[in-house]
Amino acid sequence: MVDILILGGIVRTTDAERSVIGKGAIAIEKNKIVAVGPRDELKRDYDADRVIEADGKVILPGFICTHAHMTSVLDHNMMCNLDSSQFKEFMDMLTKHWWPMLEDQSTKEDVYYGTRFAALKMLKSGTTCVTDMVEGPNALPGILDSSARAIEEIGIRAVIGNEVSERLVVNPKTGETGSENAEEGIRENIGFIEKRNNKDGLVKGRFALHSAYTCSPELLKKTRQLADKHKTGILIHLAEIPPKLLQEKYGKTAPQLMDDIGFLGPDVLAAHCIHLSDADLEIFRKNDVKIAHTPMTNALAGLTVARVPDMLEAGLTISLGHDCFFTMDFLECIRWVFLVHKQYRLNPTLMTADQVLEIATINGARALQMEKEIGSLEPGKKADLIIVDPKCPTPINNNTLSSFIVSDMNGTDVNTVIVDGKIIMEHRKFNTVDEQEVLESCVERATDLWERDKKLFPKLWL
8 A cells, every 4th residue: 555656648867878768656654655557557556545537648757947936026126126227237236136135134123924825836837856056145144044934834845054254344344245144154064964864854054154265264174064963965156257256366277276165066056157167177077076057047147158078078967957047947947058058159069958957857856966866766865756647639659658758748737746645736727725825925024125225225126
């Protein structure tokens, strides 16, 4: 007897053999997959408390987003109310808008309500695991608990860390920054990791740092030591902006600096990684650094295109994120990464459908060092999967399935979502929360945040 038996449908496992089972089935007991195989065999071998008939549908591992800032949904569309003539480049967006108007104003309540909405939107379009860098330096301590409470209420799996930096001004007269808030942020991460990482729960902790240009080498080294001590990984933005800022300060690019101080390793998940030289790529390869590719938000910020084809050729693990700045429908991100490198390199053969699907699933698990737990549909792994009601103009079979997912599938095609063996959404209706309440509460928090910003930054507001 098992808890759930899914019968029928085309199963795309994303296992090492890229197996596709035409009329497949999956058996789930508690929070794990116990069998994957042909429908007739599993129907014969297993009885279940709950049987889900999935004939004519597609069964996939849930998508894994490896870079997000879930509270940023409160900032969506705020720029439409600001005088954009005051923003000339990416650093203006950070220093005049993002940091002062969102990060520094975020409260624990903002984090809770924004995270609930983002998690719901992601689950509804097929994302079952998210990596979130929680930003709110003035909401410490307790910000990670607020995030985790929201995540668990919605039912998504998550790896989270409080984003630490030394950018906060400690002397307004001189503009001097300091490390006091960074120390508090590190304590926040340590406490959460110690509380959560030894339990079999939905939410795990990691150390998170903003970047090499807002964190001193001393802070980077300290975090590396703490990550080793606590046997967990590190999240960081890396090579997001042109390297001149670091080169002017240290005479090195960010990867070179981090390599020199012993920061890099296979447990470092670096987001963006846009501006990388051949030497930087070799440093990444040597240290087995994992990469969270964020093509849509890089474009939104007016940045260039990361060297993903070169990274794949070098054997690097490329995963996919969306920052929550723009759409949270992962199918849009998947389609973007499938297309943009073809266009940028003038080569239509780059980025196959199979590659992109794996970037969105099993590579995400590898990037988090969780490939033994999630990322594919195999016995012994956590039961994180989606059932898709395909609306495709052509036949779907073993040969066309990957192409359908990348070219034709939309987030609204996701019918049912299972995370950790629990049916979170069925027939597009949530079993965990009242969707309308989640939406309305988020709008209320965004409205409150915007009103606070209007009072603090009247010269920026239209």
